[in-house]
Amino acid sequence: MTDKAQTLILFGATGDLSQRMLLPSLCALDAEGLLGDDLQIVGTARSEMGDSEFRNFARAAIEKFLPAHRRGGMADFLNRLSYSPLDVTTPKGFTELAAKVGKDRQVAIFLSTAPSLFEPTIAGLAANGLAASNARICLEKPLGTDLESSCAINDAVASAFPESRIFRIDHYLGKETVQNLIALRFANILFEPLWNAQHIDHVQITVGETVGLESRVDFYDGAGALRDMVQNHMLQLLALVAMEPPGSFDANSVRDEKVKVLRALRQLTDAESVTGQYRKGAIDGQPVPGYDEELGKNSNTETFVALKAHIDNWRWQGVPFYLRTGKRLPERVTEIIVHFRDVPHSIFTGARLKANKLVIGIQPEENITLSLMAKVPGIEHEGMTLREVPLNIAMPDAFTGKHKRIAYERLLLDLINGxxxxxxxxxxxxxxxxxxxxxxxxxxAEEKEPKTYSAGSWGPSAAIALAERDGVSWHE
Structure with missing residues (x-):
């Protein structure tokens, strides 16, 4: 689908995601001239307000969450906005929304609502001509709590929109360094010939959060770390690391290769997973309560998970992928670490060689570091003294004049462009x-209960043992 949208409809336009990410991202795109001159943005939610009130709401959100130097002519952006109140459980609001959108316009719909509202929302859109061939829809997670509920949601959406017009969002894929992973692998002859079991010992993917429950109490206790982080973000990162070279950089080719990886994941044994739940501790020197205290009751929901995964194909046979994620960890960090194998024979007597390591930092800073062995300068030593040195590619330094983007900017622009x-x-x-x-x-089946860990630590000791049994240490 390549027709550029002329109208963007934001469901949940007064929610937290809209305030923090969507409205600031759209304003930034507009400031750079990346939105078409005729693009209109219609916000909709249950809140009763008019166009001018919504524009004031948007202005406040943009001023709070978008740096001043990226706002450009914010007044021009605000003039694109209008608002249509809507309760998705009643048909009246959809009639008014359709009238506001008008006819014969290419429409992109961003759906950021509770999954329980997806079905009536889709039905309302279809009944009012907003699911026709000139419309596409973007779905924000969570898309279910298991395979069965996910299929039910997808079936509901597919009843009105074909797959070619459905955009399921994972905001990690909008991050520059995640996209750079594709460029790193497939635009450099240096890496791709080595990107296999013959040369790579193991891969680590870490997503660490310092925060606790915050405002997500009800959702998180029903989800846990495995469903909240591993099912989407971390498996998407794993698929990009492990996929075969696609025939071309287009939607079907890239996604064909990712799904092959996901289908090749071996089922875990009990010994290949560790779950944890944080107890009171300290983050940045400040005391924080435990999960049970924040929740106000006991729970078996995991706030930490570590996995040892395997991909059963020729490229990755025998290479473990260690995944870990958790709340109340010492650092907010998302990174991919590719550990290469040791050299087969060292000619440097007495020198302790370290295997090469590629660290792809995704947040809080986007950078790429390759560690190499090099000679220590000097002539006072017998033989040669070696030391590990890093080659750093800090994204702001590598591309001067480019500012750090919100991940949703890339994805919203792609949604608008189809x-x-x-x-x-x-x-x-x-x-x-x-x-x-x-x-x-x-x-x-194993009646597995989360092991406790102190807030501010890297999870339960069993997570360390998961890797150390194989002679591997987590990158910290």
């Missing part, structure tokens, strides 16, 4: 849920 490459296809989502459901079934 490019699905960085969005998730239905078969990917279902392959992810199939693997996650099998892990959860194993936990239930």
């Amino acid at each position: 490019d699905q490459t960085l969005f998730v296809r239905r078969d990917e989502v279902e392959a992810q849920w199939k693997w996650i459901d099998a892990i959860r079934a194993g936990w239930e």
